[in-house]
Amino acid sequence: MFTGKQDENHPHINHYREVHTYDAWEPASEKYCGSDSKYMPISLIVFGDKTYTDLHGALSVTPIIFTLTLFNNASRNNPAFWCPLAYIPNLTYVKAKSNKTQPQVKVQDEHRCLALVFKSLCEQNKSKRGLKLIVKGKFVTGMV
Numbered sequence: 001m002f003t004g005k006q007d008e009n010h011p012h013i014n015h016y017r018e019v020h021t022y023d024a025w026e027p028a029s030e031k032y033c034g035s036d037s038k039y040m041p042i043s044l045i046v047f048g049d050k051t052y053t054d055l056h057g058a059l060s061v062t063p064i065i066f067t068l069t070l071f072n073n074a075s076r077n078n079p080a081f082w083c084p085l086a087y088i089p090n091l092t093y094v095k096a097k098s099n100k101t102q103p104q105v106k107v108q109d110e111h112r113c114l115a116l117v118f119k120s121l122c123e124q125n126k127s128k129r130g131l132k133l134i135v136k137g138k139f140v141t142g143m144v
Contacts, residue, residue: 019069
């Protein structure tokens with residue numbers, strides 16, 4: 001029931017805005033859940049954008065927020081369905097205005113922060129522990 005398989009007769013199968021109708025859904029579902037029906041595939045939509053809280057840009061933070069694709073499009077567009085996962089601090093705060101750090105180093109620092117943000121989620125998937133959920137009254141293990 002919660003296998004993530006596409007219903008070819010569903011009227012929304014041709015709506016490209018739905019994540020579950022893309023060509024990558026089936027291979028990803030097979031990779032992370034296999035054919036075991038106790039696993040339910042869950043995908044996230046993740047967003048991050050730096051926000052400034054002062055006039056000079058010193059106090060900035062990058063919130064990493066997410067929503068689940070199992071919500072419909074109208075729900076995903078509602079801010080109430082988005083949750084913060086982490087906040088990445090301003091990584092250049094203590095550096096001078098004439099920061100000579102190479103761009104690839106700056107990007108690598110941000111990627112290290114993102115790796116920490118997603119570390120526990122990745123570990124849960126690798127160990128096949130997943131997320132214990134009750135969906136429509138049934139216990140399932142969600143695999144992100």
